[in-house]
Amino acid sequence: MMDFKNLSTSDIIYLIISAVLICMVLFGIFLLSRVKKARLGNGLSAIALLAGIILVLIHSGVFDFNRDTNSLILGIVIIFLALALGSVIGIVLSKKVKMIEMPQLVALLNGLGGAASAIVGITTLALAGKSPMFSSGAFALTTAALAISVGMITLSGSLIAAGKLHRILPQKQIVLRGHQVLTIVLLVLTIALVALSGILVPTGIMSIKYLWILLLLNVVVSTLFGLVFSIRVGGADMPITISLLNSFSGVAGAIAGLALYDILLVAIGGIVGASGLILTQIMCKAINRSLIDILLGKAKKTQDAAPALDAETKDEESKDAPVEQTTEAQTTDAQTSEEVQEEKDEFAALRNAKDVIIVPGYGMAIAQAQHLVKELANYLVSNGAKVRYAIHPVAGRMPGHMNVLLCEADVDYEDLFEMSDIDADFKTCDAVIVVGANDVLNPAANTAVGTPIYGMPVLSVNDAKEIYIFNYDTKPGYAGVDNPIYERKNGVHIFLGNASDTLQQALNELKNN
Amino acid sequence: MTEIILISIFIVATIVGYILINNVPSLLHTPLMSGMNALSGVTVLGAIAATAGAVLLFNNGDKIFGLIFGFIAIALATVNVVGGFAITDRMLKMIVKKKDKSEE
Numbered sequence: 001m002m003d004f005k006n007l008s009t010s011d012i013i014y015l016i017i018s019a020v021l022i023c024m025v026l027f028g029i030f031l032l033s034r035v036k037k038a039r040l041g042n043g044l045s046a047i048a049l050l051a052g053i054i055l056v057l058i059h060s061g062v063f064d065f066n067r068d069t070n071s072l073i074l075g076i077v078i079i080f081l082a083l084a085l086g087s088v089i090g091i092v093l094s095k096k097v098k099m100i101e102m103p104q105l106v107a108l109l110n111g112l113g114g115a116a117s118a119i120v121g122i123t124t125l126a127l128a129g130k131s132p133m134f135s136s137g138a139f140a141l142t143t144a145a146l147a148i149s150v151g152m153i154t155l156s157g158s159l160i161a162a163g164k165l166h167r168i169l170p171q172k173q174i175v176l177r178g179h180q181v182l183t184i185v186l187l188v189l190t191i192a193l194v195a196l197s198g199i200l201v202p203t204g205i206m207s208i209k210y211l212w213i214l215l216l217l218n219v220v221v222s223t224l225f226g227l228v229f230s231i232r233v234g235g236a237d238m239p240i241t242i243s244l245l246n247s248f249s250g251v252a253g254a255i256a257g258l259a260l261y262d263i264l265l266v267a268i269g270g271i272v273g274a275s276g277l278i279l280t281q282i283m284c285k286a287i288n289r290s291l292i293d294i295l296l297g298k299a300k301k302t303q304d305a306a307p308a309l310d311a312e313t314k315d316e317e318s319k320d321a322p323v324e325q326t327t328e329a330q331t332t333d334a335q336t337s338e339e340v341q342e343e344k345d346e347f348a349a350l351r352n353a354k355d356v357i358i359v360p361g362y363g364m365a366i367a368q369a370q371h372l373v374k375e376l377a378n379y380l381v382s383n384g385a386k387v388r389y390a391i392h393p394v395a396g397r398m399p400g401h402m403n404v405l406l407c408e409a410d411v412d413y414e415d416l417f418e419m420s421d422i423d424a425d426f427k428t429c430d431a432v433i434v435v436g437a438n439d440v441l442n443p444a445a446n447t448a449v450g451t452p453i454y455g456m457p458v459l460s461v462n463d464a465k466e467i468y469i470f471n472y473d474t475k476p477g478y479a480g481v482d483n484p485i486y487e488r489k490n491g492v493h494i495f496l497g498n499a500s501d502t503l504q505q506a507l508n509e510l511k512n513n
Numbered sequence: 514m515t516e517i518i519l520i521s522i523f524i525v526a527t528i529v530g531y532i533l534i535n536n537v538p539s540l541l542h543t544p545l546m547s548g549m550n551a552l553s554g555v556t557v558l559g560a561i562a563a564t565a566g567a568v569l570l571f572n573n574g575d576k577i578f579g580l581i582f583g584f585i586a587i588a589l590a591t592v593n594v595v596g597g598f599a600i601t602d603r604m605l606k607m608i609v610k611k612k613d614k615s616e617e
């Protein structure tokens with residue numbers, strides 16, 4: 001433990017270098033706000049963390065060969081083995097992961113970060129008072145216990161979230177009997193255990209020998225709390241949950257830093273916490289819900305399912321059997337009636353369009369249709385059209401997910417527009433192409449009071465003259481609210497089925513005529 | 514006193530971070546999150562310090578306890594640091610490269 005009133009020279013050097021590294025990380029984040037400099041920013045943060053690792057190795061005396069050599073070698077071997085193992089796993093993960101799997105990877109990494117902080121808290125608490133390095137003061141004991149709680153909540157909550165996103169666990173929200181009461185009881189117990197850890201020993205009520213009992217209880221109760229709160233979150237509220245857990249993983253690190261009196265951990269953990277908080281706020285605003293409602297699993301009025309989100313959940317569920325019998329029949333029906341009415345003129349508007357906006361949703365990602373979308377866009381561009389993409393904040397399973405998926409399909413990032421920047425242009429554009437999106441463009445959000453999506457900001461697709469919809473079906477989306485666009489008489493062309501197939505057909509027709 | 518300084522550092526870092534991150538465009542929110550995964554692995558520093566402390570200052574049970582838990586914590590946090598930065602770089606490269614090509 002470092003006492004700022006009584007610093008040794010090496011402590012002062014450690015603090016100065018830490019401060020420099022914190023500034024480096026902040027500058028790296030600053031560069032992230034400029035797209036072309038973002039890679040440099042990420043590299044800068046990485047170098048700062050690497051330097052931090054070297055700094056702490058030296059400062060903690062691992063290379064101080066005046067000490068007991070056997071312990072020293074053992075320490076070096078263990079630390080470097082762990083670093084090597086973690087690096088190998090990290091590199092393999094980063095190379096193997098597909099872009100569509102990013103949400104579950106981020107969720108998993110949130111969990112690992114939380115776990116690491118919890119373990120640091122456990123070590124600090126278990127060894128408290130046994131050497132000057134591990135303080136047994138009220139501050140260190142409370143923060144160590146809090147690091148365990150927040151870390152374990154992050155771990156168990158993230159594993160559930162990752163499991164849901166990876167479809168190992170059911171997507172639906174699971175509500176136990178007395179769920180709300182259980183959640184509150186577990187939360188109160190967690191807080192009580194943290195407080196007791198910090199009070200009982202310093203005041204002499206309990207011997208430090210028995211601190212491990214509180215520690216174990218804390219691990220169990222906070223793990224349970226994480227489980228109980230995350231099984232309740234429906235698949236559609238996942239972007240918010242991951243953002244929040246992202247924040248938690250940083251806060252857990254910062255608190256572990258408080259327990260160890262380490263300013264680098266404290267500052268960088270705080271930065272991560274802030275980032276997760278911002279994203280959580282953006283996501284909540286995008287679906288017009290308060291964070292408390294989501295955490296308590298409250299849905300608006302009549303609806304059981306958690307509202308929001310774009311894609312057809314049914315699309316996801318039937319991933320293994322892309323086209324069901326009934327829907328197939330439905331599809332052909334819809335298509336033939338459509339064809340009878342409009343014959344070959346159907347694509348005329350698209351062929352002559354000079355200004356086209358594409359609205360992608362998660363259904364596009366599920367159907368793996370982003371490359372076809374790009375191909376269609378290429379065709380339109382070669383036809384002299386300007387093609388832009390309108391990205392709703394929750395058009396994916398995590399913040400910014402849709403952008404990454406489209407960039408992977410070679411879409412230029414300068415063609416991707418945030419909702420606020422492009423929404424006014426729907427009125428003036430020649431045609432809109434919707435691929436696998438429903439709730440994010442449902443005009444009912446503006447009018448249907450009392451439905452789960454009421455008040456949620458949506459793309460004004462309905463203002464457009466011509467709309468081409470490539471969705472799996474016309475059933476209500478995740479929010480369970482019918483989309484009046486499907487009923488519109490003029491200028492709406494609906495192509496139902498797997499977007500990969502319907503887009504390919506449309507593309508063939510466009511190119512052949 | 515030390516504790517107050519630490520908490521102040523936490524608050525200041527959070528506020529400065531909040532201001533800077535608010536300017537990150539939504540285009541980069543996914544790389545931002547994976548980058549934050551990497552930064553949350555900063556716990557590796559605490560894990561190394563605690564492990565080194567345990568192995569150098571203690572004997573027998575406490576030493577073994579510190580080594581086992583330290584090993585797990587360091588490995589987990591390193592997955593975050595290395596995996597997080599690598600995946601962020603992979604995504605950023607993918608997003609930015611198009612532009613470079615068209616400029617050439």
